[in-house]
Amino acid sequence: MKKILLLLAILGFCSFTEAANLHKKNDSNTIPLISVSIAPQAFFVEKIAADTLKINVILPSNANEHHFEFKPSVMKKLEKSDIYFTIGLEFEKVFMEKFRHNFPKLEIVDMQKNISLMDFEDSHHHQQKDPHTWLDPVLVQTMAVNIYDTLIQKYPQNKDLYKKNLDQFLAELDRLNLQISSKLEKLKQREFVVYHPSWTYFAKRYHLTQIPVEILGKEPKIKDLQKLITLVKEKNIKTIFVQNGFPEKAAKTLARECNAKIFEINHLSKDWENELLRTSDALAKDSK
Numbered sequence: 001m002k003k004i005l006l007l008l009a010i011l012g013f014c015s016f017t018e019a020a021n022l023h024k025k026n027d028s029n030t031i032p033l034i035s036v037s038i039a040p041q042a043f044f045v046e047k048i049a050a051d052t053l054k055i056n057v058i059l060p061s062n063a064n065e066h067h068f069e070f071k072p073s074v075m076k077k078l079e080k081s082d083i084y085f086t087i088g089l090e091f092e093k094v095f096m097e098k099f100r101h102n103f104p105k106l107e108i109v110d111m112q113k114n115i116s117l118m119d120f121e122d123s124h125h126h127q128q129k130d131p132h133t134w135l136d137p138v139l140v141q142t143m144a145v146n147i148y149d150t151l152i153q154k155y156p157q158n159k160d161l162y163k164k165n166l167d168q169f170l171a172e173l174d175r176l177n178l179q180i181s182s183k184l185e186k187l188k189q190r191e192f193v194v195y196h197p198s199w200t201y202f203a204k205r206y207h208l209t210q211i212p213v214e215i216l217g218k219e220p221k222i223k224d225l226q227k228l229i230t231l232v233k234e235k236n237i238k239t240i241f242v243q244n245g246f247p248e249k250a251a252k253t254l255a256r257e258c259n260a261k262i263f264e265i266n267h268l269s270k271d272w273e274n275e276l277l278r279t280s281d282a283l284a285k286d287s288k
């Protein structure tokens with residue numbers, strides 16, 4: 001009887017250690033999860049991390065980044081993440097203290113560190129800074145370095161890979177900046193009309209002027225729309241840029257009244273680089 005018990009104990013111990021080993025093996029095979037607020041950030045992180053990380057994008061596609069609210073399912077994914085890269089959006093700030101308190105293992109990193117932010121003119125909150133830095137390839141270089149600095153702290157075993165990928169991405173961004181500059185440098189018409197003013201940093205980089213349709217985050221009132229119609233006619237602007245997830249009624253009225261066409265662009269595209277080039281081409285085509 002004693003022998004049988006001993007045998008059972010040994011068997012039990014073996015299967016216990018086996019299970020423990022198996023668990024360990026699974027752990028090392030699990031790809032860490034990190035979270036970002038918007039899809040372009042996922043494009044940037046992927047450039048540096050390649051397939052060493054899984055990336056959770058919080059904002060669904062076709063959503064307005066200024067009118068989003070966290071749902072419990074989103075919280076769960078955030079809780080499982082090692083890092084959360086923020087990008088200065090309103091919805092991030094609402095729960096920031098809660099995240100810090102409830103998810104002590106989650107590292108919250110400001111992707112816009114070392115970037116001086118402009119005031120957000122189209123905002124009802126006076127203290128609000130313009131968060132749309134991700135549409136300027138030169139500012140994205142600063143964000144890429146911020147991503148790199150964070151990732152090598154958290155995953156030092158991948159440092160060589162991350163360094164190689166960072167250098168490559170910085171060179172790509174240099175090329176992209178030159179490419180966009182050459183597309184836009186000779187334009188005579190340097191003003192463009194866009195529904196949501198997310199192109200402030202882009203416009204500043206390439207010496208363009210952005211004219212928004214939206215006022216204080218809302219559709220313009222009749223009086224403001226009238227003013228805009230007069231302005232667009234006066235300047236002979238022939239394209240009204242609109243964005244998915246934002247209202248289109250005023251933009252459509254404006255286009256109809258000014259005999260301009262509607263062109264849809266996406267400042268939240270995951271296909272970030274191609275979207276910047278496509279937008280630059282559309283700007284160039286419109287205003288030769």
Ligand SMILES: [Zn+2]
Nearest residue numbers: 065066196198
């Ligand atoms: Zn925006």
